[in-house]
Amino acid sequence: MMLICCPHCQRKNRLDASRLSAAPVCGACKQPLFNGQPTAVDANGFARHAGADLPLVVDFWAAWCGPCRQFAPTFSQSCSQHEPRARFLKVDTEAAPDLAARFGIRSIPTLLIVHQGKEVARVNGALPAGEFDRWLRSQLPTAG
Numbered sequence: 001m002m003l004i005c006c007p008h009c010q011r012k013n014r015l016d017a018s019r020l021s022a023a024p025v026c027g028a029c030k031q032p033l034f035n036g037q038p039t040a041v042d043a044n045g046f047a048r049h050a051g052a053d054l055p056l057v058v059d060f061w062a063a064w065c066g067p068c069r070q071f072a073p074t075f076s077q078s079c080s081q082h083e084p085r086a087r088f089l090k091v092d093t094e095a096a097p098d099l100a101a102r103f104g105i106r107s108i109p110t111l112l113i114v115h116q117g118k119e120v121a122r123v124n125g126a127l128p129a130g131e132f133d134r135w136l137r138s139q140l141p142t143a144g
């Protein structure tokens, strides 16, 4: 069994790992647990997802940052390819400065892989799609 945090209501769902790919819905709000799109979170939302079992791929970004805006479609596309192996989160560093400080984010975009509350890997800058994909495949831990 795995704990999966709902991207809509942030309730935790207990799910058999074999059902991950079977388009599971949230027991509380009945919305899909995976919709192929990154989830925007604040510090509280991040904590909810970090307390669940899926590895997190986190995009620390800001609206004023050109490279961040350029990278956004790559991140979204990658999300649709890698779900349900990972949960893709977007953290607006302007809205959640404490969370950015906690992870020592000095430049944006910064991409982090976090699993069980701990940083597993990070890369700075807007990577080309192929490079980002290779990085994810080499760094993503197995969920569960």
Ligand SMILES: [Zn+2]
Residues within 6 Å of the ligand: 006, 007, 008, 009, 010, 011, 026, 027, 028, 029, 030, 031
């Ligand atoms: Zn829900």
